[in-house]
Amino acid sequence: xxxxxxxxxxxxxxxxxxxxxxxxxxxxxxxxxxxxxxxxxxxxxxxxxxxxxxxxxxxxxxxxxxxxxxxxxxxxxxxxxxxxxxxxxxxxxxxxxxxxxxxxxxxxxxxxxxxxxxxxxxxxxxxxxxxxxxxxxxxxxxxxxxxxxxxxxxxxxxxxxxxxxxxxxxxxxxxxxxxxxxxxxxxxxxxxxxxxxxxxxxxxxxxxxxxxxxxxxxxxxxxxxxxxxxxxxxxxxxxxxxxxxxxxxxxxxx
Amino acid sequence: xxxxxxxxxxxxxxxxxxxxxxxxxxxxxxxxxxxxxxxxxxxxxxxxxxxxxxxxxxxxxxxxxxxxxxxxxxxxxxxxxxxxxxxxxxxxxxxxxxxxxxxxxxxxxxxxxxxxxxxxxxxxxxxxxxxxxxxxxxxxxxxxxxxxxxxxxxxxxxxxxxxxxxxxxxxxxxxxxxxxxxxxxxxxxxxxxxxxxxxxxxxxxxxxxxxxxxxxxxxxxxxxxxxxxxxxxxxxxxxxxxxxxxxxxxxxxxxxxxxxxxxxxxxxxxxxxxxxxxxxxxxxxxxxxxxxxxxxxxxxxxxxxxxxxxxxxxxxxxxxxxxxxxxxxxxxx
Numbered sequence: 001x002x003x004x005x006x007x008x009x010x011x012x013x014x015x016x017x018x019x020x021x022x023x024x025x026x027x028x029x030x031x032x033x034x035x036x037x038x039x040x041x042x043x044x045x046x047x048x049x050x051x052x053x054x055x056x057x058x059x060x061x062x063x064x065x066x067x068x069x070x071x072x073x074x075x076x077x078x079x080x081x082x083x084x085x086x087x088x089x090x091x092x093x094x095x096x097x098x099x100x101x102x103x104x105x106x107x108x109x110x111x112x113x114x115x116x117x118x119x120x121x122x123x124x125x126x127x128x129x130x131x132x133x134x135x136x137x138x139x140x141x142x143x144x145x146x147x148x149x150x151x152x153x154x155x156x157x158x159x160x161x162x163x164x165x166x167x168x169x170x171x172x173x174x175x176x177x178x179x180x181x182x183x184x185x186x187x188x189x190x191x192x193x194x195x196x197x198x199x200x201x202x203x204x205x206x207x208x209x210x211x212x213x214x215x216x217x218x219x220x221x222x223x224x225x226x227x228x229x230x231x232x233x234x235x236x237x238x239x240x241x242x243x244x245x246x247x248x249x250x251x252x253x254x
Numbered sequence: 255x256x257x258x259x260x261x262x263x264x265x266x267x268x269x270x271x272x273x274x275x276x277x278x279x280x281x282x283x284x285x286x287x288x289x290x291x292x293x294x295x296x297x298x299x300x301x302x303x304x305x306x307x308x309x310x311x312x313x314x315x316x317x318x319x320x321x322x323x324x325x326x327x328x329x330x331x332x333x334x335x336x337x338x339x340x341x342x343x344x345x346x347x348x349x350x351x352x353x354x355x356x357x358x359x360x361x362x363x364x365x366x367x368x369x370x371x372x373x374x375x376x377x378x379x380x381x382x383x384x385x386x387x388x389x390x391x392x393x394x395x396x397x398x399x400x401x402x403x404x405x406x407x408x409x410x411x412x413x414x415x416x417x418x419x420x421x422x423x424x425x426x427x428x429x430x431x432x433x434x435x436x437x438x439x440x441x442x443x444x445x446x447x448x449x450x451x452x453x454x455x456x457x458x459x460x461x462x463x464x465x466x467x468x469x470x471x472x473x474x475x476x477x478x479x480x481x482x483x484x485x486x487x488x489x490x491x492x493x494x495x496x497x498x499x500x501x502x503x504x505x506x507x508x509x510x511x512x513x514x515x516x517x518x519x520x521x522x523x524x525x526x527x528x529x530x531x532x533x534x535x536x537x538x539x540x541x542x543x544x545x546x547x548x549x550x551x552x553x554x555x556x557x558x559x560x561x562x563x564x565x566x567x568x569x570x571x572x573x574x575x576x577x578x579x580x581x582x583x584x585x586x587x
Contacts, residue, residue: 079478081474084474
């Protein structure tokens, strides 16, 4: 169980998340969604133990993350930043192996299974500069998987990917959840959250507005309230599409 | 030990005897020189000078590799932390303070004050480091960029004070001595300088090696590195200590020698897997090779006075830097 308890987050002096409580369960995909600037990335950073709360706490199995040694935290929580960088032209295999750093071992079996899980076997010797966007995303997720974390926290992992790669990466995350890992992703695409998440946290201006299963959470009324967009869902559960009409959008008042 | 270390260790093993033989007096290795002169030149002049070149070059090379890894930038240089200018400031101060020292201490005045300058620079950086690491965890931002700017400010302040000390030089003789010293050289060094610099540089390279795995984690960016268990404050303190010891000791015995720390990691990188941890030891060896070769070259060049080593390395380094920039523009780095 990874739980935010009365969490208040501040960045650069401004409060970005207000008094947020949510207990996340492993084995599920939890999507954090909300408009730009709602505090999604800050919340994910705090859940990963990388942003110290201004008040409240994040607890892993009841234990305060701030009190956890960095290495123990790193072994339990894998974090994939938004627009991740790769500073040096390192080969795929060595990039994935960086995921073993918290364990201070070579971790061959874990590295190999992460490479296999994301189908990177043929790319293993390719330098980072010669990877396509989709390949890069797979490599960086494999880096997280190689650390065998109990929780995978990814900030917009689908943002730079085309449709096929989005679906493929979501399938990998689903497999992780099915294997008992907790998966928390920040998403922008409401339809992806609707169809692929087990649970949705909707943030608006730093406040948790809804915490529910996607069908219940993402009602048209809420979309109008939070995003200021008139929209409706078509299709059936698991295969929904969001229809928005031109000119219906009331610009957000913020 | 990886392949790059092996290559540069072998190169060093070839360069060292060549360097010992080369100079104004060329020593034929297998001829009979009579007992006194050749042995004296070797033991008291060329061997300490060669060892000092190796020590200084190793420190600069390792520091350069660590700095580039830390800043995730192939154009970073150990000079960015402001430690070399602080050490130079200490050394320049010694030209002023020399008359105050007891005569027995006189020969040690310059290196000790240079080390004190480097130490003051390290202390200032460590103070700033503690704050920036704390800020990163609290979400205030800044981080590595802020820290680097602080280093640059220390460098420019030390540079200004050094320039001030030069313009206020007590007499023209002292002035020319200061300026000449600042250009960096290994001329007329003895085992005394080796004894000062070698342990400090060895310690510094050891400290940088401790930072190696954290530098690897930084390849993925600051936040990903922290998620892998990197402790930003520990890394910063290791870097400040490692760069301070290697560069500070180098400046204390040889003056300012630029470009080695910038250039050497680029010579080493293609021979490795390009992770920062794979670069530190081979960069130390390659830095030793570069400074030893350059110092041997300035010794045999047929000029009226010996070309200063610091000038010679900048003459090689600047065009290389330009070539790097052009390559980077084409996206090859």
